[in-house]
Amino acid sequence: MTDLMPAVFLGHGNPMNAILNNVYSDAWAAIGKELPCPKAVLSVSAHWYIPGSAVTANPAPPTIHDFGGFPKELYEVQYPAPGSPELARRVKDLLSPVPVELDESWGLDHGTWSVLTHVFPKADIPVVQISIDERQPPAFHYEMGKRLAALREEGVLVIGSGNVVHNLHAYAWGERGVQVFDWAVRFEKEVRELMLKGDDARVVAYEKLGQDAMLSVPTPDHYLPLLYILGLRRTDDPISFPVQGVDGGSVSMLGVRIG
Numbered sequence: 616m617t618d619l620m621p622a623v624f625l626g627h628g629n630p631m632n633a634i635l636n637n638v639y640s641d642a643w644a645a646i647g648k649e650l651p652c653p654k655a656v657l658s659v660s661a662h663w664y665i666p667g668s669a670v671t672a673n674p675a676p677p678t679i680h681d682f683g684g685f686p687k688e689l690y691e692v693q694y695p696a697p698g699s700p701e702l703a704r705r706v707k708d709l710l711s712p713v714p715v716e717l718d719e720s721w722g723l724d725h726g727t728w729s730v731l732t733h734v735f736p737k738a739d740i741p742v743v744q745i746s747i748d749e750r751q752p753p754a755f756h757y758e759m760g761k762r763l764a765a766l767r768e769e770g771v772l773v774i775g776s777g778n779v780v781h782n783l784h785a786y787a788w789g790e791r792g793v794q795v796f797d798w799a800v801r802f803e804k805e806v807r808e809l810m811l812k813g814d815d816a817r818v819v820a821y822e823k824l825g826q827d828a829m830l831s832v833p834t835p836d837h838y839l840p841l842l843y844i845l846g847l848r849r850t851d852d853p854i855s856f857p858v859q860g861v862d863g864g865s866v867s868m869l870g871v872r873i874g
Contacts, residue, residue, distance in 0.1 A: 618651070619767045619768060619849075619852075619874055620651065620653060620766075620767045620768075620769075620770055620771060620772050620773075620874070621650060621651075621767075621772070621872055621873060621874035622767060622772070622773045622774075622775075622844045622847040622848070622872075622873040622874060623646065623650075623772070623773075623774050623775070623844065623857075623870065623871070623872050623873070624774070624775040624776075624777070624840060624841045624844040624869075624870065624871040624872075625643065625646075625730045625734075625774060625775070625776050625858065625870050626639075626777070626778045626779060626858065626866070626867050626868040626869050626870060627661075627725070627726055627729050627730050627776045627777070627778065628778060628862045628863075628866050628868050629862060629863070629866075630682050630685060630689060630725045630729055631685065631686075631689060632729055632730075633689065633692055633725065633728065633729035633730075633732050633733075634688055634689055634692060638860060639858060639860065639862075639868050640733045642857060642858040642870065643730050643733035643734050643858070643870075644733045644734065644736075645857070646734055646857055646858075646870070646872070647733065647734035647735050647736075650734075650772065652740075653740060653770055653771060653772035654740075654741075654769070654770035654771060655699050655702045655740060655741040655742070655743065655770070655771050655772070656696075656731070656735070656740055656741070656742045656743070656771070656772045656773075656774060657702065657706065657742075657743050657744075657745060657763070657766060657771055657772070657773045657774070658723070658726070658727040658731075658742060658743070658744045658745070658773075658774045658775075658776060659744075659745055659747065659773070659774070659775045659776065659839075659840040659843045659844075660724055660726030660727045660744055660747075660776045660777075660840065661726050661747070661776060661777035661778070661781075661836045661837040661839070661840055662681055662724040662725060662726040662836075663721060663724055663726070663744055663745075663746040663747060664746070664747045664749050664836040665746050665747070665748070665749060666748065666749055666750050667714075667716065667746065667748055667750075668710065668713055668714065668715045668716070668745070668746055668748050668759075669715060669716040669717075669718040669721070669745070669746040670703045670706045670707060670715055670716070670717060670718065670743060670744070670745045670746070671698055671703060671718055671719070671721050671722065671723075671743050671744045671745075672698070672700045672703040672704070672717035672718060672719050672743075673698045673700075673718075673719045673721075673722065674697060674698045674699075674700055675695075675697060675698060676696070676697075676698045676721070676722035676723050676742065676743075676744070677722035677723070678692065678693045678694045678695070678722060678723055678728055679721070679722045679723060679724045679725070680692075680725065681724045681725055682725060692728070692732065694723055694727075694728035694731060694732055694738050695738050696723065696731070696735075696738040696739070696740060696741065696742040697739075697741045697742075698741060698742065698743060699741035699742075699743050700717075702741065702743045702771065703717055703743050704717070705766070705769075706743065706745060706763065706766075709762050709763055709765060709766070710759060710762050710763070713759070713762075715745075718746075721744065721746075722744075723742055723744060724744070726776040726777070726840075727742065727744055727774075727776060730774070730776055731774075734774075747836065747839050747840070749836070753819045753820065753821065753822075753835065753838075753839065753842055754819055754820075756839045756842045756843055756846075757815065757819045757842040757843070757845060757846045758846065759843060759846065760773075760842060760843035760844060760845060760846020760847050761846040761847070762846075763843070763846070763847060764846070764847050764849075767847060767874070773843065773844065773847055775840030775841055775842075775843050775844040776840055777836070777837035777838060777839065777840040777841060778837040778838075778866050778867050778868070778869075779802070779803050779806055779831070779838065779841060779867040779869050780799045780802055780803055780831040780832070780861065780865065780866060780867035781831070781832065781833075781834075781837035781838070781865075781866055781867070782796075782799070782830060782831060782833055782865040782866070783865070783866075784833070785830075785864060785865035786862075786863040786864065786865050786866060787863045787864045787865075788863065793863060793864040794864060795861045795864050795865075796830075796864050796865055798826070798827040798830045798831060799830075799831055799861055799864070799865050799867065800861070801827045802824070802827040802828055802830070802831040802832075803831070803861070803867045803869060805824060805827070806818055806821070806841075807856065807869070810845065810854055810871065811854060813850070815845050815846075815848075818841070818842070818845060819842055819845075821838065831867075841871065844871060844873055845873075847873060848873045848874075849874075852873050852874045853873075853874065854871065854872065854873055855871075855872045856869060856870060856871060856872070857870045857872050858870030
């Protein structure tokens, strides 16, 4: 029997984490050393949030600097991992009958490369991205994860990149010693406890978790990648949290490992 590849959700937070050495980048590097070496990576990034389902089919995906107002050195970062048109076609087949476009115009956005530059710094593992269809409800994305579960048996590491709590309006840019908002702590704790209990339904239906959820997830883009990873989970898979912390008072850096 083929060993199952784990699946990982990473809270990527501030793009500057790509070039900083801190507790988060150190934890991502440690994850890369602990994981079995994958044949390829499929990334679900919060930053490819479009009205449709697509998967990158470019054999040499460009590094996309999809942000503004950061230091020059961040824009100079390149993550020249190869793509995998073969994996893109496999993803398209697994997700059928959902229509999925084989896209050669997108590349690797910072949701993907800002973490992978620490997890797999050699950039020698093929990477493919799948979009998040902004028109669909949370349950759709959870089911998409379930349809992709076979990839774990095929040596593909599926990574979700977003943040369980992501409220930039409350984020303390550039401030040190920031106190974490109570609602951010409560919501992250509740989501963690629900995942440990295997109560995926309530994690998916996060909008019913009250005011803390509304403050923690004002828009769904950064939360939805977590649902893809939960969809990949088997009932006997252990779940762990290899990265912890809240940045800027309102962005959870929680990492979730399945398997």
